[in-house]
Amino acid sequence: MTTQELTYLFVGLSFALYIGIAIWSRATSTKEFYVAGGHVPPVLNGMATAADWMSAASFISMAGIIAFMGYDGSVYLMGWTGGYVLLALLLAPYLRKFGQFTVPDFVGERYYSRWARLVVVVCLLIVSFTYVAGQMRGVGIVFSRFLEVDINTGVLIGMTIVFFYAVLGGMKGITYTQIAQYCVLIFAYLVPAIFISILLTGNPIPQLGLGSMLIDGTGLSVLAKLDHVLVELGFHEYTMGTKSKMDVFAITAALMIGTAGLPHVIVRFFTVPKVSDARRSAGWALVFIAILYTTAPAVGAFARLNFVDTVHNIQYQATPSWFKNWEAIGLIAWKDKNGDGAVQYHNGDALEGGKPHYAEGRGEHGERILHNIATASANEVYVDRDIMVLANPEISNLPGWVIALVAAGGLAAALSTAAGLLLVISTSISHDLLKKTLVSTLSEKQELLSARVAAAFAVVVAGFFGIYPLAFVAQVVAFAFGLAAASIFPALFLGIFMKAMNREGAIAGMLTGMIFTFSYIVYFKLMQPTANIPANWLFGISPEGIGFIGMILNFAVALTVVRFTNPPPAHIIAMVSNIRIPVGVVKE
Numbered sequence: 001m002t003t004q005e006l007t008y009l010f011v012g013l014s015f016a017l018y019i020g021i022a023i024w025s026r027a028t029s030t031k032e033f034y035v036a037g038g039h040v041p042p043v044l045n046g047m048a049t050a051a052d053w054m055s056a057a058s059f060i061s062m063a064g065i066i067a068f069m070g071y072d073g074s075v076y077l078m079g080w081t082g083g084y085v086l087l088a089l090l091l092a093p094y095l096r097k098f099g100q101f102t103v104p105d106f107v108g109e110r111y112y113s114r115w116a117r118l119v120v121v122v123c124l125l126i127v128s129f130t131y132v133a134g135q136m137r138g139v140g141i142v143f144s145r146f147l148e149v150d151i152n153t154g155v156l157i158g159m160t161i162v163f164f165y166a167v168l169g170g171m172k173g174i175t176y177t178q179i180a181q182y183c184v185l186i187f188a189y190l191v192p193a194i195f196i197s198i199l200l201t202g203n204p205i206p207q208l209g210l211g212s213m214l215i216d217g218t219g220l221s222v223l224a225k226l227d228h229v230l231v232e233l234g235f236h237e238y239t240m241g242t243k244s245k246m247d248v249f250a251i252t253a254a255l256m257i258g259t260a261g262l263p264h265v266i267v268r269f270f271t272v273p274k275v276s277d278a279r280r281s282a283g284w285a286l287v288f289i290a291i292l293y294t295t296a297p298a299v300g301a302f303a304r305l306n307f308v309d310t311v312h313n314i315q316y317q318a319t320p321s322w323f324k325n326w327e328a329i330g331l332i333a334w335k336d337k338n339g340d341g342a343v344q345y346h347n348g349d350a351l352e353g354g355k356p357h358y359a360e361g362r363g364e365h366g367e368r369i370l371h372n373i374a375t376a377s378a379n380e381v382y383v384d385r386d387i388m389v390l391a392n393p394e395i396s397n398l399p400g401w402v403i404a405l406v407a408a409g410g411l412a413a414a415l416s417t418a419a420g421l422l423l424v425i426s427t428s429i430s431h432d433l434l435k436k437t438l439v440s441t442l443s444e445k446q447e448l449l450s451a452r453v454a455a456a457f458a459v460v461v462a463g464f465f466g467i468y469p470l471a472f473v474a475q476v477v478a479f480a481f482g483l484a485a486a487s488i489f490p491a492l493f494l495g496i497f498m499k500a501m502n503r504e505g506a507i508a509g510m511l512t513g514m515i516f517t518f519s520y521i522v523y524f525k526l527m528q529p530t531a532n533i534p535a536n537w538l539f540g541i542s543p544e545g546i547g548f549i550g551m552i553l554n555f556a557v558a559l560t561v562v563r564f565t566n567p568p569p570a571h572i573i574a575m576v577s578n579i580r581i582p583v584g585v586v587k588e
Helices: 003-024 030-038 042-053 056-098 103-110 114-146 151-201 222-232 245-260 263-270 275-293 296-311 321-328 385-395 400-438 444-467 473-497 503-527 547-564 570-580
Strands: 332-334 358-362 368-370 381-383
Touching: 003 151, 003 400, 042 151, 042 263, 042 275, 042 400, 056 103, 056 114, 056 245, 056 263, 056 275, 056 296, 056 385, 056 400, 056 473, 056 570, 103 114, 103 263, 103 400, 103 473, 103 570, 114 151, 114 263, 114 385, 114 400, 114 444, 114 473, 114 503, 151 275, 151 296, 151 385, 151 400, 151 444, 222 296, 245 473, 245 547, 263 275, 263 400, 263 473, 296 385, 321 332, 321 385, 381 385, 385 400, 400 444, 473 503, 473 547, 473 570, 503 547
Parallel strands: none
Antiparallel strands: 332 381, 358 368
């Protein structure tokens, strides 16, 4: 079978599996739709959480970011894994003991206010829509290459698939679908990584291959050769960072704290039977996540090294088929600036405006004609960072079935998180906004219907943002983490650990953190993208890390307001005490 036929087969079988599970586990009540009935075992819930967590950003984009950022890309690894420690220790067991369906349920009850519930719903929707945009973009990229359609069509196909099993199955269907998706995505990630590690270093363990000697006779390790080659091409050393310490710290903190405040991750801990199972779920999730996250640095390094070896100073007509395949859908571009017919890959922008703008026809060497050439730069190659993991098996000439497997894995990663986010969005609208705030007379049947309608609406909005993305997938996701860190996490943390925190303080803090962080991101990414340089950033902190400052502002405003407003009622203080005391412990 050809690679294309294998891709159709693997993707088709995986989709059939997901849809079959959705039909088998169709939700029949609001409890099954929202929290899978609360009966998911910790190990399975940990696996579903890992799939929910390891989105298109983890599978598709993270290794690509590491491949091009080198040492600086470690902020994503540290932040995204460290957040689970915070979640397991500070939030998960307490929120599970509270015993409700959603994060706004906790905020609304803890802060005894419909307005507090409404504010956190708005924050949650902004975070979730930002996050899901990255997932739909990832789906579009996978479909565009492997099913040979344009990215926009790929996004529409992904919307249809997610709509079917998220709207039909709810959390129950999504949970068991995500277990299957984890198995698919982790196998699809590890197989090519092991293959490539053996080809480059002879070591079958990618994590060890990253530090091993290459078998090409140079006598250099993978990282040493990357440093040497990239410096020759005008880049900084791969193992040396260029970001300031402040920005690295802020991004890592924003990603870590944002992880502990993400609603689609928190809701997973409402699906287990007992409070103790919430911590066990977090532990298992860390184990399952670590399998991919410890492999990603090796995948990124292998991809960058293979990319340079197969592209730089190669005659365009002799470039491998994978280069032309990705060029055909606009995710790689080349312009022969010096007229030598060879592809020159150097440091610098190949294109003005960041993305290729193609004209009709082909150039004299067969390349696609570009409108927006950056003539001042010697670099002739534009490459979208999000393609590196997907293109890596092709670059390394791996068998067709491995390429097809990676396509299925990329889709599993993107769709698993997209489904979880869409469920959170639909739940926030139907349960928290309608049932608990605006229309309290809704019956369970009407609430379930409104949840499915809200999910359908969310799919459409997510698709729009997938077609018109703000940045690379991992960067878009980082913005969502910053927004969650600045708005949701402080309200949850103070609600659990500060009995005196009242509704006025929580509302003021959430609004301050969200407005500040959202405005900062919009200004530098949409309003003034040309000003998005370190010299213009507040304290030298990039939009990806500004959520850390937003969180500090949230805490500062909340703690200030609470000093000048009335304390919470006695029954709220008693509720907080009950949440924080483990079952079976007797107060003296």
